[in-house]
Amino acid sequence: MNNIFLITKREFLTQVKKKSFIILTLLAPIMLIAFGSVIGLMFKANESHNVIQVVDRSGLFKNQLPSDNKINYIFIPAADEQAHMKTLKHNESLDGILILPELKNRDFKDLQNNIRLVVNNKIGFDTKQRIINDINNVIKKEKIREMGIAEKQLYDLDKAFTLKTINIAEGNKEDSDLAFGVKSGLSMLLMYVTFMFIIIYGVRVMRSVLEEKNNRVVEIIISSVKPFELMMGKILGVTMVALTQFIVWITMSVIGALILNTGFTSIQKNIPGAGESITEKLDVAQIATEVSHSLLELNFPLIIFVFIIFFLLGYIFYSSIYAAIGSAVDNETETQQFTLFAILPLTLGMYGSFTLMNNPDGPLGFWLSIIPFTSPVAMIARIPFGVPAWQIALSILLLLGTTVFMIFLAGKIYRVGILMYGNKATLKELWKWIRG
CATH class of the missing domain: 3.40.190.10 (Periplasmic binding protein-like II)
Known part of the structure; x- marks a missing residue:
C-alpha cells in the first residue's frame, strides 16, 4: 500500500510541475471563451446586408x-x-x-x-x-x-401561457421552465465534463505506460514494486491531476462569472404584438437571482456526492482499460485497434444521455445509468432531475463491482504485457495472459 502511495505521489507531482500543465490549466478557460467568441464573430462576419x-x-x-x-x-x-x-x-x-x-x-x-x-x-x-x-x-x-x-x-x-407544474414527490415544489432549463444545462455540463476528463486522462495513463515500456524504465521499477502497485499508482496519480485541474477550472469559472455579472445592467427582449414591438427591460441581476434560486433548490449535496463517486469510479474503470492497452502494445499506432473498446461504450452513454432531457425516468435513462459501461456519464446526466435512491445505490454497487473486476483483469494483462516486447498482442494472446 505504501508503494502505491509513493507512485501516486510521484505521478501527481511529475504531471503538475510540468509547464504545459500549468499553462493549459490557466489558459484553457480563456482559450475556450476566446474560441466561442471567434465562432460568434465568424457568424457575425458572414452576415450579409x-x-x-x-x-x-x-x-x-x-x-x-x-x-x-x-x-x-x-x-x-x-x-x-x-x-x-x-x-x-x-x-x-x-x-x-x-x-x-x-x-x-x-x-x-x-x-x-x-x-x-x-x-x-x-x-x-x-x-x-x-x-x-x-x-x-x-x-x-x-x-x-x-x-x-x-x-x-x-x-x-x-397568446401562449406557462403551465405550472407541481411535483408532489418533491414536496409540492413548483418546477418552472427556468428550473428545467437550469437542470438541463447542469446535466449537460456535468456529463460532458465527465466524458472529456475520462477520455483525456485515460489516454494520458495509456501513453505514460507506453512511454515507460518503450524506454525500458519499467524493468527497473518492476524490480522494486509489484506490477499491480505500479498500475494503480499511475491511475490514482493521474486521477489526482484531473481533480486538481477540474477544481482550478471551476474556481476560475465562478470568479469569472461574478466579475462578468457586474458588467451588465440590463438586456432587451422584443415581443411582437399588435403590429409593433413591445420592449421589456429585464434586469440581469433579477435573472441571475432566479437562476441562483433554481440552483439552490436542487439537492446539491446529493449531486456533488453522485458526481464525485461516478467520476472517480468511471475514471478508474476506464483508466484500467487504458493502462492494460498501453501495456499490451509497443506503439501508439497499435493502440487504435483496442481503444475503440473503451471509447465506444462511453460515447454511446453520452449521446444516449441527450435523450434523457425529455424523459429522465424513461427506460433508456434507467438502463444507461445502470449498465457500468455507460453509467458514469448517464447517471450524472440524470441526477439534477432527481433519481430514486435505490437506483443510485444499485448503479454504484454495479459500477464498483465492475471496476474492481476490471482492475483485476487489467492487472493480469499489465503484469505480463508491461515486460513484453516485439510481440503483437492479439485478443487471443490477451486471453492467455488473463487466464495465466
Missing part, C-alpha cells in the same frame, strides 16, 4: 416590408422597373429587384405564385427566407383585416 428594390404593382406592400441592418427595402415606381433591370447586372450597390404583381380579384394565392426576385448575384438562404416571411406577414395582416378581425384580437387568441 442586402439592398432590395421593390416594385409593388398591387399597392399592398407599400411601407409594410420592414427594413433593418440585414435587408433594406427600397420601393420604386412600376414605371421605372425596366430601367432598373437594365442596370441591375452592373449595379454593385443593389442586390436584387423584388417584383410584386397586381392583386387581381383578391386572389392572394395567384399573387404569391407570381412573385419574382431578380438578383445580380447569389443571395443566402436566410435572406430569401426572410423575404418570404416578410411578404407572408403582410398578406396575413390583409386577410385578417378582410375578415373583420383586429390584429390585436388575433394576437390575444394565439
Whole structure:
C-alpha cells in the first residue's frame, strides 16, 4: 500500500510541475471563451446586408416590408422597373429587384405564385427566407383585416401561457421552465465534463505506460514494486491531476462569472404584438437571482456526492482499460485497434444521455445509468432531475463491482504485457495472459 502511495505521489507531482500543465490549466478557460467568441464573430462576419428594390404593382406592400441592418427595402415606381433591370447586372450597390404583381380579384394565392426576385448575384438562404416571411406577414395582416378581425384580437387568441407544474414527490415544489432549463444545462455540463476528463486522462495513463515500456524504465521499477502497485499508482496519480485541474477550472469559472455579472445592467427582449414591438427591460441581476434560486433548490449535496463517486469510479474503470492497452502494445499506432473498446461504450452513454432531457425516468435513462459501461456519464446526466435512491445505490454497487473486476483483469494483462516486447498482442494472446 505504501508503494502505491509513493507512485501516486510521484505521478501527481511529475504531471503538475510540468509547464504545459500549468499553462493549459490557466489558459484553457480563456482559450475556450476566446474560441466561442471567434465562432460568434465568424457568424457575425458572414452576415450579409442586402439592398432590395421593390416594385409593388398591387399597392399592398407599400411601407409594410420592414427594413433593418440585414435587408433594406427600397420601393420604386412600376414605371421605372425596366430601367432598373437594365442596370441591375452592373449595379454593385443593389442586390436584387423584388417584383410584386397586381392583386387581381383578391386572389392572394395567384399573387404569391407570381412573385419574382431578380438578383445580380447569389443571395443566402436566410435572406430569401426572410423575404418570404416578410411578404407572408403582410398578406396575413390583409386577410385578417378582410375578415373583420383586429390584429390585436388575433394576437390575444394565439397568446401562449406557462403551465405550472407541481411535483408532489418533491414536496409540492413548483418546477418552472427556468428550473428545467437550469437542470438541463447542469446535466449537460456535468456529463460532458465527465466524458472529456475520462477520455483525456485515460489516454494520458495509456501513453505514460507506453512511454515507460518503450524506454525500458519499467524493468527497473518492476524490480522494486509489484506490477499491480505500479498500475494503480499511475491511475490514482493521474486521477489526482484531473481533480486538481477540474477544481482550478471551476474556481476560475465562478470568479469569472461574478466579475462578468457586474458588467451588465440590463438586456432587451422584443415581443411582437399588435403590429409593433413591445420592449421589456429585464434586469440581469433579477435573472441571475432566479437562476441562483433554481440552483439552490436542487439537492446539491446529493449531486456533488453522485458526481464525485461516478467520476472517480468511471475514471478508474476506464483508466484500467487504458493502462492494460498501453501495456499490451509497443506503439501508439497499435493502440487504435483496442481503444475503440473503451471509447465506444462511453460515447454511446453520452449521446444516449441527450435523450434523457425529455424523459429522465424513461427506460433508456434507467438502463444507461445502470449498465457500468455507460453509467458514469448517464447517471450524472440524470441526477439534477432527481433519481430514486435505490437506483443510485444499485448503479454504484454495479459500477464498483465492475471496476474492481476490471482492475483485476487489467492487472493480469499489465503484469505480463508491461515486460513484453516485439510481440503483437492479439485478443487471443490477451486471453492467455488473463487466464495465466
